[in-house]
Structures are given as structure tokens and as C-alpha cells.
Amino acid sequence: MPATVAVTTLLQEKFPQVTPRASLDLEAVNVPPADVIAVLKALRDDHGFDMLVDLTAIDWAEGVSPRFTVVYHVFSTTHHGYIRVAANCANDELPAMPTAVGLWAGANWHEREAYDMFGIKFDGHPDLRRILMWDEYPHFPLRKEFPLAGIETPLPDPDVVAETGAKAIAAPMMGGPFVAATGEINLTEAEPRAKDESWSEVREKPKA
């Protein structure tokens, strides 16, 4: 039963600032960041969207404004439909968003991940620490300006570093980026690989 068809209209009756969002699959809405918690609460309590499936973020690239968007996927276990709620962060330099932990406890770790990867601060979050990278890590790896190989960074444990001299390095890409050719039938050919493997971090790529 496609029960979500009318949800945008129903939401707009209560929240006129909600606008439909271009989407190829699910019903989707744009919400101003100040109202996102109220809208999610209305979806949960009045429209049966009782399950937060995913909470993530988008970085639209440096120089774009608004730069960061937080995206919520909410599911209804009663009428089995999804809705996508997107909210742009007001500040492009120090992005922030009110926390959804008060609505769904499961938002806790999702928000920690979005903070870890994109640096979006979730106001009111009970325990906003990094969840994947170590606490002292200075970068936000899924931001557009962050290189895939990483940036050279010291490791957190001074005793281990003193013993081993190890540090987080920019990973050797060996001619990357790794790509899979689209439409390949031969799996050996379609396997993700570096475009040009004739050079490496030891032997520099010859100048063209």
C-alpha cells in the first residue's frame, strides 16, 4: 500500500515550510534545519513512521552553499513505506544540526558517524565522540576536499609510536584511482583495478 503518497501534503498542512524534494525513488521532503526535529516527531507520532533506518550526510563540495545536508530515512512498520527527510546545515564552515536522539535512540551512533566523517555537530547529542576514527584524528575523511589516500597524521598512542615510529600515512595508490569498467562481462576485466599500473610509489609515474 503506497501510504506515503499523501504524507508530504499532510505535513505541509502543519508545516508550510516543508517543500517536496526531487527524488527518483522514495517520497522526499526538504525541511529547514530548525524544524527538522518537529517534522520527524510529527512523522513518528502522527503518520506512523516509527523507525529511523538511516541518518547520514552529504557534502556538496567546497564553495557550494549550502554545503552540508543531513538526510534521514524513516520507515513505517505499519504501512511499510519510506520517506526521506533532508535538511541543509545553515553554516557551511561549522555545520550543525539538532540531534534526533530524543526521538530514536538509534540515531546516537548514526550521528556520531556523521560527525566523525563530515564534522557535523549535532546539538544536544549526549555523547558526540568520533565512532570510527580515533578521538584525536584531526580530519573529517568523507568531506570532498579530503584525499582518498588520506593525510599523514600521527597515531594516538605515544608509547607505541615511540617503539615503532608508525604513523598514519597517505596510502600508496599505485596508479589509482581504482575503477571498475562499466558494462564489462568478463569478470577478470571488470575487477576494480588501477587505471595505470606501470608506476608505483617507488617508481614515479613518467612525465607525459
Next chain:
Amino acid sequence: MVTPNAELAYNSKIEGEVVVSRLDSVVNWVRTNSMWPMPMGLACCAIELMGTASARFDIARFGAEVMRFSPRQSDCMIVAGTVTYKMASAVRRIYDQMAEPKWVIAMGACASSGGMYRSYATLQGVDRIIPVDVYVSGCPPRPEALLDALMKLQGKVRRERSATQLFSA
């Protein structure tokens, strides 16, 4: 009353029961055939490590079936899987807690070189933090490959000057 010692005289049977060998060989023989692994299972290679330990491949044939989850009781760390930077110091600490003599097998592409994870989060080879004795290729390696690595390591240990090291230390 003291019981008279009947063994005081020459026992002709002893000569037949004595084996003369080099101390190195004896020590190495003991070490190679009871090499208890520390299963440092960090990713999918750990599944293959379990397969190696199970009945079909049976790592017990090489005396390495006693997977010790305490570093104090293990001799050989098998790093099976992707080592992230966040995990790296834990791996090093566990290695430090193992008693000498100790050896390391880097199992699979990730542990050996970072493998397919050319990324900001992955240690590019566990040999950046601990000394590795044997590298095993594969993603993941077949159990036979791990057994081969274990045999290679046993071969390496057999050639060690262990007695000299014991008494010079």
C-alpha cells in the same frame, strides 16, 4: 633406617636409553612442535583461520591447534585480517604482552600490505608496527597456504641458534 641405593652400580640399560643431540636441535624441536597461536582475527581471514583449525585441515597436525586468546600463553601471532590505524596500537600491545620467543605470521593481503584498502583508515602492512616472520598471500589465503606458512615458520625456527641466544641473554 636408610634404604640402600640399589642403582649405585653401573646400569648397563642407561646407554641404550640415551640420545645424544645438540641443545639447539632439542630446544627447536620442542618449540616447533607446540607453537601455540595467538589468533589476531581482525577480518574475513579469521574465518579461514578457523577453517584451518577445524577438522578438514586440522592445524593440530602441526602442533598449533591450541589457539590461546591470552597473549601470555601464545608463541605465534597470526594477524588474520585488515589492521586499521585505530586497531594498530592494540595489536602492538598484544604483541608486546607475548612472552619470548615469539613469532608473527601476516595472513593475507591486508595484514601483509594493506591489501585492497588503500585508504586513510588502514595500516599499510602490519610489519610497520611488529616484526613479521612469514607473509601469506591470498585474499583470503586457502587453509593450505596458512599451513604452508606455519611449516615455513617451523623451518625457520629449526635453523635458529636458540640455545646460544638463551645463554647469551
